[in-house]
Structure formats: C-alpha cells, structure tokens
Amino acid sequence: MTIRSITSRDNPQYKELRRLADNAQARRKAGQSLLDGVHLCDTWLRQTGMPLLCVVGESALANPEVSGIVQRCEQGDARVVALPDALFHPLSQVEHGVDLLFVVETPVPAAPSALTQSSVLLDRVQDPGNLGSILRSAAAAGVKQVFCSAGTVQAWSPRVLRAGMGAHFVLEIFENAELAPLVASAAIPVIATSSHTEQSLYQLDLSAPVAWLFGHEGQGVDEALLAAATHRVAIPHLGEVESLNVAASAAVCFFEQVRQTLAR
Amino acid sequence: MTIRSITSRDNPQYKELRRLADNAQARRKAGQSLLDGVHLCDTWLRQTGMPLLCVVGESALANPEVSGIVQRCEQGDARVVALPDALFHPLSQVEHGVDLLFVVETPVPAAPSALTQSSVLLDRVQDPGNLGSILRSAAAAGVKQVFCSAGTVQAWSPRVLRAGMGAHFVLEIFENAELAPLVASAAIPVIATSSHTEQSLYQLDLSAPVAWLFGHEGQGVDEALLAAATHRVAIPHLGEVESLNVAASAAVCFFEQVRQTLAR
Incomplete structure (x- = not known):
C-alpha cells in the first residue's frame, strides 16, 4: 500500500477533514473523532486497533516515531494520506507538535440501564x-x-x-x-x-x-x-x-x- | 472624582494598557498586573485594597456589580477610565465576560532564605x-x-x-x-x-x-x-x-x- 498525497485545499477529502477538525457537530454526525499527535495515535494503535485514516504532514515523515506509526497503519491496511505542512496545520490544535493525526470511529459503548459500578x-x-x-x-x-x-x-x-x-x-x-x-x-x-x-x-x-x-x-x-x-x-x-x-x-x-x- | 473616557486607540494610556495585556515582559518591567473580571477585582478590593487603575467598558457601567466596584474605586481615590467596548475587548482574555479590569501593582513578597513552612x-x-x-x-x-x-x-x-x-x-x-x-x-x-x-x-x-x-x-x-x-x-x-x-x-x-x- 502506498501513501496518497493531497495537495489541494479543494480536495473533497481534505474539505471533510477540515469540517471534522473545526466542528463538533460534524464529528458527531459522522461518528468520527480526530486524534492529534504521536501519543494519542500510538495509544490508539496499541489499545484499540487501526484508524479509519492516518493523516501525516509531509515533513513529519522524517520523524522515526511518525514513520513507525505510518508503517503499522500500512501493515494493518489503514489508509494513509500525506499533506503539505501548510494544509496539515489548520487540522491541528497543537502549535509546535508533530504533524500526525488519526481519524477514528468514535466509540459508542452501550449505555447501562442503571449505575452499578464506580x-x-x-x-x-x-x-x-x-x-x-x-x-x-x-x-x-x-x-x-x-x-x-x-x-x-x-x-x-x-x-x-x-x-x-x-x-x-x-x-x-x-x-x-x-x-x-x-x-x-x-x-x-x-x-x-x-x-x-x-x-x-x-x-x-x-x-x-x-x-x-x-x-x-x-x-x-x-x-x-x-x-x-x-x-x-x-x-x-x-x-x-x-x-x-x-x-x-x-x-x-x-x-x-x-x-x-x-x-x- | 469623575470617570475619564478614552476614545482613541492612539491615546498613550490605552497603548500602555494594550502592552500590559499582550506582553508578559511589559508586565514584569512595569511591575503591574491586570485583573480581568468582576470576581478578581472584587476579591482584590476586599483583600488588598485599591487598584492603580480601574478600566471599565462603557456598556458594563449599567451592570450593578460593576458600578458598585467603580464606586468603591472612586471613593478610594483610585483612577477610573471608561472605554468604548471595541477598545476594551482587546485588553481581555474573557470572551463573554463583564468588561471590567484592574491594573494593580504586582505584589513582590520578600523571599525567605530557606524553606521552613508548607x-x-x-x-x-x-x-x-x-x-x-x-x-x-x-x-x-x-x-x-x-x-x-x-x-x-x-x-x-x-x-x-x-x-x-x-x-x-x-x-x-x-x-x-x-x-x-x-x-x-x-x-x-x-x-x-x-x-x-x-x-x-x-x-x-x-x-x-x-x-x-x-x-x-x-x-x-x-x-x-x-x-x-x-x-x-x-x-x-x-x-x-x-x-x-x-x-x-x-x-x-x-x-x-x-x-x-x-x-x-
């Protein structure tokens, strides 16, 4: 599997990412969440599994932690897209972070009918x-x-x-x-x-x-x-x-x- | 004592307020801090005393809590300036707050030579x-x-x-x-x-x-x-x-x- 590049702000998938990043309503409607940065993405991979999509800033690909995570996504058949840094930054809350994020399905546990545990x-x-x-x-x-x-x-x-x-x-x-x-x-x-x-x-x-x-x-x-x-x-x-x-x-x-x- | 109005962004006192609001270095150099909002200003009045300056947004003067604080400042001979709301907002971190702030002298306690209390x-x-x-x-x-x-x-x-x-x-x-x-x-x-x-x-x-x-x-x-x-x-x-x-x-x-x- 190869990494797909998006280079235009008008790309429909990029526009959808912007909506998810900016808008709580859009995330709720899509049932999707964004995990921003190495720590959250790595923890998700270890504890939950593959993301729906792995998004990486082009210059972050040189970071060994990021490339390790991208590799695990590829091995797990998760889609990976690379963005120029200028397109990545509007997706992220983190100012001086590493440009990596996952789009994941927001877990929706079955609500219990009553409080029985802490x-x-x-x-x-x-x-x-x-x-x-x-x-x-x-x-x-x-x-x-x-x-x-x-x-x-x-x-x-x-x-x-x-x-x-x-x-x-x-x-x-x-x-x-x-x-x-x-x-x-x-x-x-x-x-x-x-x-x-x-x-x-x-x-x-x-x-x-x-x-x-x-x-x-x-x-x-x-x-x-x-x-x-x-x-x-x-x-x-x-x-x-x-x-x-x-x-x-x-x-x-x-x-x-x-x-x-x-x-x- | 009357409330002085500042209406121009070029007023030197307003420019100084902007510097204090935006710049940690300027606050440190002046030895002054900004207290933003009713709770902090009221607590300062009760616990410490008069501010160097009380700054109020014009439409906040209708708020009884604010006018009470402004009155106490006037009675205590503290200076009060009123600003049009558009000039007040760049001074404040608070998005939907009440437009009141104090400029106060930053307390500098004498540092103890050793740790002797909690x-x-x-x-x-x-x-x-x-x-x-x-x-x-x-x-x-x-x-x-x-x-x-x-x-x-x-x-x-x-x-x-x-x-x-x-x-x-x-x-x-x-x-x-x-x-x-x-x-x-x-x-x-x-x-x-x-x-x-x-x-x-x-x-x-x-x-x-x-x-x-x-x-x-x-x-x-x-x-x-x-x-x-x-x-x-x-x-x-x-x-x-x-x-x-x-x-x-x-x-x-x-x-x-x-x-x-x-x-x-």
Whole structure:
C-alpha cells in the first residue's frame, strides 16, 4: 500500500477533514473523532486497533516515531494520506507538535440501564482542559464509566482528547446522558460535591463502588440533581480560599477512594 | 472624582494598557498586573485594597456589580477610565465576560532564605490553567508559599490569574526562583512526585510542614532536583492509565496533607 498525497485545499477529502477538525457537530454526525499527535495515535494503535485514516504532514515523515506509526497503519491496511505542512496545520490544535493525526470511529459503548459500578456523572462541565483532566484522573483511579450531560463540552473533541492523554480509550464515555433518571435509579450511592454542606469527604466510607457527581465550573451541580444525590460532601479546607477547580476536586475524590480501597 | 473616557486607540494610556495585556515582559518591567473580571477585582478590593487603575467598558457601567466596584474605586481615590467596548475587548482574555479590569501593582513578597513552612516548588510548569489550578488548590489547602522556577509560565498573567480565582492574593508567590539551593537548604522535607518509585504518597507522614515539588507537564521534575528531594513518591493508581495531570497530582497531594492534619 502506498501513501496518497493531497495537495489541494479543494480536495473533497481534505474539505471533510477540515469540517471534522473545526466542528463538533460534524464529528458527531459522522461518528468520527480526530486524534492529534504521536501519543494519542500510538495509544490508539496499541489499545484499540487501526484508524479509519492516518493523516501525516509531509515533513513529519522524517520523524522515526511518525514513520513507525505510518508503517503499522500500512501493515494493518489503514489508509494513509500525506499533506503539505501548510494544509496539515489548520487540522491541528497543537502549535509546535508533530504533524500526525488519526481519524477514528468514535466509540459508542452501550449505555447501562442503571449505575452499578464506580462512575462519574458530569453536569455541564464547560472547560475542555477540565474534562480531559477528569477523564485522565478517572482512568488512573480505576473509575470506568463517565456520563456527560447535554451541555457538557464534547468529550471526543480534540482539546479534551489531548488533555485526556489516552484516558478516553480505556473508559466508557456516555455523552448527552440524562443524569436525573440515572441518579434516581442508582444501585450505588451517588456522591455530589458541594461547598454548602457540613459532611466531609473524609467521613465517607468509600470502600464499595460509588458514583461521583460534579457540576458546572461556576454554578456547581444543578440543584435538583444535588438534592437527589445520596450524599452531599465538602472537601475540607485549611486555607482562605474556599473552592477548588472541578478537575482538582474530582482528583481529590477519586484518590480518596483509591486510598481507602488500598487501605482495606 | 469623575470617570475619564478614552476614545482613541492612539491615546498613550490605552497603548500602555494594550502592552500590559499582550506582553508578559511589559508586565514584569512595569511591575503591574491586570485583573480581568468582576470576581478578581472584587476579591482584590476586599483583600488588598485599591487598584492603580480601574478600566471599565462603557456598556458594563449599567451592570450593578460593576458600578458598585467603580464606586468603591472612586471613593478610594483610585483612577477610573471608561472605554468604548471595541477598545476594551482587546485588553481581555474573557470572551463573554463583564468588561471590567484592574491594573494593580504586582505584589513582590520578600523571599525567605530557606524553606521552613508548607510550600510548593514548581519546575517549569507550562500551562496557565494548570498553574492557576495549583495556586487555587494550595490556597485552599493552607499552603502559603509558592516558588516558580524560570521557565514556569508567568504566575501573574491574565490566564493564570483567571484560573487562580483569587488564590494569588492570599499566597506568597516567588517567580524566577532558584529551586536547587532551596531544596538543598530546606529545613523541612521536600517531596517530589514521580511515577518511577515504589514509595506511596499514602505511606508518608504529612502531619508536619513539607515542601511539594512538581514538574513540567511532559518531562516531570528535573532529574537533579528529583534526586535532591528528601522523598520521591508516587500516587498509587488502580486504573490502566499511569499518569495524572500535574494540577490533579498537586490537588491529591495537598489534600492528603489536609486529611492527615485534620485526622490528628
């Protein structure tokens, strides 16, 4: 198999790549995502398999990591296209990165009917860096399922993928999830963080599976959801600043669960 | 006192504001920082005092929160200038924010000669969101001193200030700090996180003050610094993903210290 070159901005396949890079709606409609850079592409190959398409900037072909990945794609019968660097750059979020990306089919796991294992529910989390960090922390802490409400930033967007560092590929991520019925029917405790409660995170028994509920960066968790949670807990503070970034909160919660699990 | 209006892009004071907004070097040279938005300005007024200058977009004057802040500035004899919205927007990082900013004197605390209280050392942390989140977590956990190496993103940049949510105003932040002599002369244990160690964070006694050392997002802590630290610890994982975002790591470490302190 040979590498095909695209040299014109008017090439229909290139125009489709631009649409996928720029537009969350186009990615959702196509059921496709873009993985940007060596780390994500390499992790995908090892953990999931072949991409639909491997796209490489011409000058990146000299990079041994890139040429190794291109070779594995060719051996696996995945299509590879090379672009002049000027055509590659509009596809990428990464400023000084290596010009490699995969187009992959966005995994759509079958949604469970109820919460039965350790999981995360995200209510309108806005910032791609925060969502990526939460996914990465969840994957490191052994939390497998992530439910994102409508109004949460698209999990498979390039910036969230980049911040997630491959966490997406080991998680089950359910987008546009209806959180209220999940909370109402949960078979495990649902724990929401809130600064308006006396209950401390550290007083909870986290040795059995729980579902964590985190909310919007400015507004927190929706009031009705917060009221429906099994527990509302605060992370105790010792300083003058009273709130944490949502991704920092999530990391503290997930790893308190890890600590209690290991201490058993 | 009345509000002065600037209507021309060629006004020398406006040109100086543009330089401060766009250029870390100009801010450093002037010893001034920009606080963007109601939350930071209000927190500064409550915790520190008057700004050097209050800058407001003309249509934001109708906002009661903004007019309240402008009034407090006038009562405190701080200068206030109003700008047409089109002139305000290039000064701000915030896309759909309220058009208010303060120019303030960047606090420069006297650097201690040695580490004697709970503190954070940051070795070339790159991402403004990560640095802001680390500052916010430190302030919430009661860690007061932050030492940033040369090569760490400017702590008083608009994006870091925004992510810090006011944490800057309760911390002592030392920029361009030489970390190696601080680590060598530390009167308290210096704890570096590393994924290449068997020592678990949860096995450490954190009931007395410690200095935390975190590093570059991709490369981690510089090897010589890592070797000089008192302890190298890993955050134990239960999942398939082996690393955490640096701000997530920092939050887990700081709040394990809080947990142990509260448990005493």
